[in-house]
Each structure stands twice: as structure tokens, then as C-alpha cells.
Amino acid sequence: EAQVTQNPRYLITVTGKKLTVTCSQNMNHEYMSWYRQDPGLGLRQIYYSMNVEVTDKGDVPEGYKVSRKEKRNFPLILESPSPNQTSLYFCASSPGTGSEAFFGQGTRLTVV
Amino acid sequence: AQTVTQSQPEMSVQEAETVTLSCTYDTSESDYYLFWYKQPPSRQMILVIRQEAYKQQNATENRFSVNFQKAAKSFSLKISDSQLGDAAMYFCAYRSLFSSNTGKLIFGQGTTLQVKP
Numbered sequence: 001e002a003q004v005t006q007n008p009r010y011l012i013t014v015t016g017k018k019l020t021v022t023c024s025q026n027m028n029h030e031y032m033s034w035y036r037q038d039p040g041l042g043l044r045q046i047y048y049s050m051n052v053e054v055t056d057k058g059d060v061p062e063g064y065k066v067s068r069k070e071k072r073n074f075p076l077i078l079e080s081p082s083p084n085q086t087s088l089y090f091c092a093s094s095p096g097t098g099s100e101a102f103f104g105q106g107t108r109l110t111v112v
Numbered sequence: 113a114q115t116v117t118q119s120q121p122e123m124s125v126q127e128a129e130t131v132t133l134s135c136t137y138d139t140s141e142s143d144y145y146l147f148w149y150k151q152p153p154s155r156q157m158i159l160v161i162r163q164e165a166y167k168q169q170n171a172t173e174n175r176f177s178v179n180f181q182k183a184a185k186s187f188s189l190k191i192s193d194s195q196l197g198d199a200a201m202y203f204c205a206y207r208s209l210f211s212s213n214t215g216k217l218i219f220g221q222g223t224t225l226q227v228k229p
Contacts, residue, residue, distance in 0.1 A: 033216070040221055042116075042222050043203065043219040044219070045218075050215050056215065088155065100162055103157035106155040106157075
């Protein structure tokens with residue numbers, strides 16, 4: 001089944017404790033992105049990648065890191081999480097220009 | 113920079129009736145894509161419909177259709193014969209075709225649709 005898989009679905013952590021949210025897609029898509037969803041703000045892009053080893057900042061990249069060592073994987077790293085990073089996170093992939101994005105199931109992150 | 117605005121935080125509709133969700137956007141580009149996504153309580157983001165800006169014909173998918181007004185930069189979603197399963201948050205989104213921006217979907221704030229039995 002074609003899908004984007006994120007893990008974990010839920011995560012509660014403490015301020016400053018490094019964490020990684022994994023994302024994997026099995027559709028051989030070139031484009032992958034991370035978004036955060038906050039009430040009243042919609043989804044905002046954190047980082048995106050157009051191909052292996054090619055990443056770029058989105059609208060809200062502060063406090064996040066990404067890497068794209070393989071085409072299928074695009075992990076999101078929070079080196080030192082803070083409470084303002086409490087949010088719902090989505091990973092998405094798409095095959096090319098103009099195509100719709102396919103989303104993972106979302107990760108609900110709470111930083112206390 | 114492109115922006116997308118959904119001015120209706122909440123809407124409600126009676127089952128079997130028709131409802132229209134509004135979306136406006138701002139861009140200086142001439143070619144782009146527009147999307148409507150549905151997010152039910154399960155949180156999954158589901159594509160409802162998409163529109164290519166170079167196509168004048170409005171996209172339709174079963175009970176869902178759009179009214180795309182390129183000059184007015186408006187992209188509304190009409191849901192006909194509303195069903196209880198249509199209750200969700202709906203997001204309007206814009207995607208550029210230019211290589212420097214095409215990796216990004218720009219979303220509106222979302223509209224929560226309630227369907228009353």
C-alpha cells in the first residue's frame with residue numbers, strides 16, 4: 001500500500017531532551033516536507049526537500065533540523081525542544097511539480 | 113510571497129443541503145495549483161479536489177465542486193447533498209509551479225464544517 005508513515009503518533013517530552021520524528025514514504029517521491037499545524041494558523045511548512053541531500057527552509061524552521069540521506073526517509077529532529085514546539089506535525093511527500101501532497105498520519109508532540 | 117486566506121473559521125449545514133466554503137489567495141504567478149484538503153477527527157489529511165490555474169473549467173469530484181475565479185483570486189468549495197461524514201476541517205492550499213517554490217504547499221487557516229442531522 002502506497003503511504004507515508006510517521007512515528008511516533010503521540011509523544012510527550014521534557015524541555016531540552018533531543019527527539020526525532022521519523023518519516024518514510026514508499027512511493028519513490030522526490031519531494032518531502034514537514035509541516036506543523038496550530039489552531040487558527042493552518043499548516044505551516046518547516047523544511048522541505050526536493051531530492052536526496054537537497055533540503056531548504058520553510059516558513060518556520062527555527063529549532064528544527066532535517067536530513068535526506070535516502071530518498072524514502074526524511075526525519076525531523078528537535079535538538080532542544082521547547083514548549084512553543086508543542087504542536088501537531090505532518091510529514092508529506094509528492095512526486096513532482098504541481099502534484100498533490102500525500103500526508104502521514106500526524107504526530108502530536110507535547111513539550112512540558 | 114503567496115498567501116491563502118479562509119475567512120470562515122466555522123460553518124454549519126443541514127444534512128442533504130449545500131454549503132460553500134470560501135478561500136482567497138494572493139499571488140503574482142500565473143501558473144499554479146490549488147487544492148482543498150479535508151481533515152476529519154482522525155487527523156488524516158485527505159485530498160478532496162485540485163484545480164490547475166491554467167484550466168478555466170472548474171474541477172468536480174462527485175458531490176464536491178469548486179468555483180475558481182482566477183482574476184478575483186478566489187477558490188471556493190461547494191459541497192452538495194451534505195452527509196454526516198463530511199464533518200471535518202477543510203483546508204485550502206496553494207502550490208507554485210516555479211522550481212524555487214514548488215516544494216511548498218501554502219495553507220489557509222482552515223474552516224471547521226459541522227453537519228447537522
